[in-house]
Amino acid sequence: MATEAAFTSRPETLAKYLKLDQKGSIMAEYIWIDADGETRSKSRFEMAHAFTLTSVSTVASTEKLGQRVVLLWIHPLRDVSDFRLGIAGKKLWAAAGLNAAARVLEVLRVAAASSVPSPFARRRVFGKPVGQPPAEGRYCSPRNGHDLQWGHWGTLKEKEYTPEDLPMWNFDGSSTNQAPGDNSDVYLKPVAVFPDPFRGSPNILVLSECWNADGTPNKYNYRHECAKLMEAHAAHEPWFGLEQEYTLLDLSNRPFGWPANGFPAPQGPYYCGVGAGKVVQRDIVDAHYKACLYSGIKISGTNAEVMPAQWEYQVGPCTGIEMGDHLWLARFLLARIAEEFGAKVSVEPKPIPGDWNGAGLHSNFSSKEMRVEGGMKHIEAAIKKLEGRHKEHIAVYGEGNEKRLTGRHETGSIDSFSYGVANRGASIRIPRECAQKGYGYFEDRRPASNADPYRITGILMETIYGSAE
Structure with a gap:
């Protein structure tokens, strides 16, 4: 929760460190490090140290605001998980003024656009933030044979889920041309579960079939016959x-x-x-x-x-x-x-x-x-x-x-x-x-x-x- 606040409440600060790479597509990776191994504030996260890297060993700029560290890793070839290894990594760690025993609390990865200043380049795609809230399940289903409807998302207890474990949801089918207005409830029956790449573990995406209130498959539920x-x-x-x-x-x-x-x-x-x-x-x-x-x-x-x-x-x-x-x-x-x-x-x-x-x-x-x-x-x-x-x-x-x-x-x-x-x-x-x-x-x-x-x-x-x- 604290980490999420950093990316939403300080977009102008973060954007400064997301200079678009002029040579092409890259992967950017954030690392949040607490130098003394503790998380001090859960409600508001101020960016502490920020480094913009153009290579493994070059620190382009730093900003010291406190104990915590956010590292923006911009390198197309190296995996950030072992960036402290080797001479270049040790130099970088020393340049940051960090104790070698500083603990990495999380690794957040986002895709950085080379031509579009996308919010996707400021959002985590992988990783589990410290203080993770309960899992969210997002329900989606094919809408009309060639379009995907984003149904509902809700809070679930954190656990491993199978489709049979998940509750059915309903939505307004009259707004999607799947039911008349006077009998508009269409039900989402979970049939497959996938990890959510946008919110990260333990959140999930739930593929669902659409069913009518009378227990028959919806007219656009082509999966039912296919499965048979x-x-x-x-x-x-x-x-x-x-x-x-x-x-x-x-x-x-x-x-x-x-x-x-x-x-x-x-x-x-x-x-x-x-x-x-x-x-x-x-x-x-x-x-x-x-x-x-x-x-x-x-x-x-x-x-x-x-x-x-x-x-x-x-x-x-x-x-x-x-x-x-x-x-x-x-x-x-x-x-x-x-x-x-x-x-x-x-x-x-x-x-x-x-x-x-x-x-x-x-x-x-x-x-x-x-x-x-x-x-x-x-x-x-x-x-x-x-x-x-x-x-x-x-x-x-x-x-x-x-x-x-x-x-x-x-x-x-x-x-x-x-x-x-x-x-x-x-x-x-x-x-x-x-x-x-x-x-x-x-x-x-x-x-x-x-x-x-x-x-x-x-x-x-x-x-x-x-x-x-």
Whole structure:
């Protein structure tokens, strides 16, 4: 509590020590040290010593206000946990005028933006402050298939929680188009628990399903049916990996880095790009990746995409219902982090008309039969079944997908089904290494970036293996 006061009551002082790094994205880490090993004030924390570091051993400025110490660690490569080790660390410790036995009470990490003076760069993302209040549980749920609703957050007793331990909450469904005004209560049923990267341990994020007052799943509760399909066909051990593409927009809904009255250079140098003029807002991408790792989300990669200001992250492999759970939480974390940087996250399938790539949610799938020698026959059999239900899949693969699936810009046509080896212009792509080995997985390239992962994974299971009954 005392530490939090330092960051909220003295933002102008703290901002002085958060000089933005001109060379690119960095990680900043705060350390609060009590030189005599005690915490003196719980109600108000005055910054005692503050050091702005441009390297491991350089103290740029100091301000002595008392016994306690706040150290702003700005170094992109070194872990702060052992910064006292070695000659440089000992020099730094001595320069601070601290006793070598001074005890580190906490380590607080935040992401420092190189281009946006974000409040995210002044807030802890990891760490447990001294005097931690009772745990908070934040409830969130998919709202309408492509948007995430932030439901409630409340105080819980500090302990390890499973979904079954947590209480159900309710909210006004009439304000979210999930219920009529005269019967507006919608209930949040906890189904998955994740560590909260914003408030730190022991706080949690709670993914919930939406249920109506009569005990039926809400109309936007696609998870319920998906979970039944996954349970019915669990013997096939389905693995999924989803590739979430998105576009970062400024507050005027213009892609970041685009000219106000024109367009950037044509596509070509932006995909997996590095350097100014090729990529923007890497700070958001990096902070999102770290937050996902902290929360236990199975994020497996990220990259700049073909269109400037467009990025992608990959989640998986995940088994069964876990795929939708992890992707929805990853979506929430991205929107929450982008908020701190004054950015919008667009999952429109075709955010910019013309000769620009759209945004998809490419869905990779395999079963245990497909992942072993001879698995190609099972892959081909599955693709044949997908061909027979092409229209049914398109119906749940995202709104506005017809603007994206044109047969151009690495897509197949929305009106026809196709597949091929290493063909990114097909509905289904079989990776070349899988074709050569004779087993592996396939990629469904049809889903749009705004599609619901529960609907994607659910219909894949239903088409290939049958209904849950």
